[in-house]
Amino acid sequence: MPVGPSSAGWVPCRVVVCRDCCCGSTKVTGVDHAEQTARLAEAAPVRISDCLDVCDQANVIVVQPSSEGRAAGGRPAWFGLVNDPAATEDIATWVRAGGPGVAAPPDILDLYAFTPPRRARSGPLRDAG
Template sequence: MSRRRTSARAAQAAPRCTVTVCRGCCCGTGKIPGVDHEAQLATLRAELGSIAQVRAVNCLDACEQANVVVVQPSATGRAAGGRPVWLGLVNDPDATADITAWVGAGGPGLAEVPEILDLYVFSPSRRVRRAVEED
């Protein structure tokens, strides 16, 4: 199947932004002491549950960036040129609040990534990126 068809299918299947939160081997565990991983996920779900799909996954295979959050655009955001944004080292409540505000404003393709979140943006390998973005 071509990428174009895959992207079109993904856009049709995701009318809202999707926020994927890694909770695998390094993210969501004791690797990052002092981070309340359960509270972070609960906050994302409480703040975004009515406007975005929030899902926890086992491992995004970007352990050196723990905790990892991927914000995928809505169908409208994708049509406007938005692409998934990978955020790493999301280990404090302020970063979580910045993510919820950005997704609340529309997310990728519809709202600029807040400058503060530029500090968290990273590019995973194509293999890792493809596995998540095609879900």
């Protein structure tokens, strides 16, 4: 049976944007943070998070798999230094295609992907990711 928006228990791909001490602040210059969030929200539900504890990677975006993606083995994908509108659009395009576990990310996102330290993975996303 296909899994999708009409299926009971289906959860869409979601995006978490860090917006606290460094991410989303004037410390990261030249980025329209509101526009970045709006572009991502056009692709998937967006959750604004407090500090994800990886300030050296500001601006941080985490893409969480849909229920279909999670069933296929998809895991949250962490992207850092997303300070370019083109990178934001690449993430949004991938999310619209299905995100982790459903669609392969464009190769360009390898430039932004990182593995967060264990303390970050077990922090604010532990319940949702």
